Amino acid sequence: MTQRIAILGAGVMGETLLSAILSSGHPVDHLVISERRDDRAAELREAYGVEVTGNAEAAAGADVVLLVVKPQDVPALLQEIAGSVAPGTTVVSLAAGIRIEAIASALPDGVAIVRAMPNTPALVGEGMFGISPAPAVTEEQLAAVVTLLESGGKVVVVEEALQDAVTAVSGSGPAYVFYLAEAMIAGGVAEGLDPETARILAQQTLVGSAKLLAGSEETAEELRRRVTSPNGTTHAAITTFDERGVKAGLVAGVAAAAARSAELSAPQ
Ligand SMILES: NC(=O)C1=CN([C@@H]2O[C@H](COP(=O)(O)OP(=O)(O)OC[C@H]3O[C@@H](n4cnc5c(N)ncnc54)[C@H](O)[C@@H]3O)[C@@H](O)[C@H]2O)C=CC1
Numbered sequence: 551m552t553q554r555i556a557i558l559g560a561g562v563m564g565e566t567l568l569s570a571i572l573s574s575g576h577p578v579d580h581l582v583i584s585e586r587r588d589d590r591a592a593e594l595r596e597a598y599g600v601e602v603t604g605n606a607e608a609a610a611g612a613d614v615v616l617l618v619v620k621p622q623d624v625p626a627l628l629q630e631i632a633g634s635v636a637p638g639t640t641v642v643s644l645a646a647g648i649r650i651e652a653i654a655s656a657l658p659d660g661v662a663i664v665r666a667m668p669n670t671p672a673l674v675g676e677g678m679f680g681i682s683p684a685p686a687v688t689e690e691q692l693a694a695v696v697t698l699l700e701s702g703g704k705v706v707v708v709e710e711a712l713q714d715a716v717t718a719v720s721g722s723g724p725a726y727v728f729y730l731a732e733a734m735i736a737g738g739v740a741e742g743l744d745p746e747t748a749r750i751l752a753q754q755t756l757v758g759s760a761k762l763l764a765g766s767e768e769t770a771e772e773l774r775r776r777v778t779s780p781n782g783t784t785h786a787a788i789t790t791f792d793e794r795g796v797k798a799g800l801v802a803g804v805a806a807a808a809a810r811s812a813e814l815s816a817p818q
């Protein structure tokens with residue numbers, strides 16, 4: 551039986567999920583969205599032919615409810631839908647730092663809660679979702695959520711205690727890659743390339759390297775070694791990175807992101 555999906559909050563990530571779920575073949579008449587901004591709601595109704603209703607109505611009729619509002623808007627949204635979500639409904643929260651316990655305490659017993667950390671490459675169908683089910687979520691409910699989110703990328707299931715680590719690696723991770731791109735482009739320009747040529751060289755190098763890594767049995771370290779000729783150019787670059795503590799700095803950055811995630815998700 552085709553599940554009825556409700557997307558509550560249709561900003562950037564909400565539209566990304568809407569578009570991905572519809573592209574995967576989910577019928578538009580089994581999907582509803584709610585959105586606080588009327589102009590935004592009208593825009594999406596027009597673009598996707600999707601039904602728009604209020605939060606409570608959308609949640610009441612759904613098998614799976616996706617919460618895609620900013621973390622600070624989650625408590626009010628939960629209050630709004632608490633009386634409408636039927637036991638047996640699956641509620642998936644994509645809000646950074648909002649704990650399963652906080653969602654469970656705001657909703658009726660018997661609601662299956664899943665916490666998910668997305669990332670922005672979901673915009674192009676290459677997202678990474680780290681998801682954590684509450685203990686009462688059944689295999690069947692979890693499998694349905696995995697299938698749903700796989701329309702926007704890859705999904706891994708982790709214990710909730712590891713959500714800070716997931717946030718630090720894949721949630722914030724696209725920013726680290728863009729940071730690397732910024733540095734490669736700046737370095738290329740400093741060597742005399744025009745900015746557009748430097749951008750194309752860096753961009754395609756990142757795309758190609760990512761595809762090579764994703765499609766290879768080799769580790770990242772092994773793939774790096776293959777590029778590195780003895781005493782050649784890559785060796786000169788990596789030696790400089792190591793001397794400047796670049797890898798150690800990145801590892802410390804991931805730790806700082808995880809620590810900040812833990813702070814942000816601490817019970818209030
Ligand atoms: N790891 C990452 O890089 C990303 C994480 N996220 C997560 O996804 C969530 C949504 O983020 P974005 O889509 O970027 O935010 P956004 O601000 O673009 O969209 C949120 C939407 O929710 C609507 N909204 C707020 N309160 C509402 C309510 N009570 N009822 C109905 N609609 C309401 C807003 O009008 C807005 O359109 C966040 O919680 C964020 O943590 C999103 C994008 C990337």
Ligand SMILES: O=C(O)[C@@H]1CCC=N1
Pocket residue numbers: 646717721722
């Ligand atoms: O920077 C942040 O706090 C959020 C969480 C992961 C990505 N963006």
